[in-house]
Amino acid sequence: MQRTKMHPRELLYPSNLLTISRLLLLPVTLIYLNRPERRRAALVCLVVTMITDAVDGPLARWRGEVSPLGEFLDPIADKLVLDSTALMLSRTRGFPWAVTWLLIFRDVGIVLAAFVVFRRRDSITSAQSSGKLTTVTLTAATLCYIADGPRSGRPALWLAMIPFGLSFVQYGARFLRLMRGA
Secondary structure, three states: OEEOOOOHHHHHOHHHHHHHHHHHHHHHHHHHHOOHHHHHHHHHHHHHHHHHHHHHHHHHHHHOOOOHHHHHHHHHHHHHHHHHHHHHHHHHOOOOHHHHHHHHHHHHHHHHHHHHHHHHHOEEOOOOHHHHHHHHHHHHHHHHHHHHOHHHHHHHHHHHHHHHHHHHHHHHHHHHHHHHOO
């Protein structure tokens, strides 16, 4: 955890520009997801979006530009992309609504808990390894749903639920530890 003081120059860090581009690409991806004839375009958009997610953190570390803004924006972008995609896929491709609501519930809980920790400790907490694995596996599942619907998407989704459940428990336990001052 680090003290949080954001500076406007952080907006120009290449890693943060990648994260911002991920957010800017989200509406286009959702529009394409809503149109069956544009499914391939949606798939390409989501792949590009997730490549930016894979690159932004290592790039920030390599350039020595790990920033409070990036630590804040990156997980928010991940959650917005996955949750919005899950919502749209539930509407259009048979993605299970129960999983979508669980995902949103978990992510809202993580954001609210992070806000509480930030208000009490003036620090941003980092992602758990299970949270990162959840992002990767859920992304794979959403890509399968876009490309092939439930036929290949459902097995990938059920595999993704393993790290998802683990992250749910880990984030909750860490929040309780932080609130106790451990």
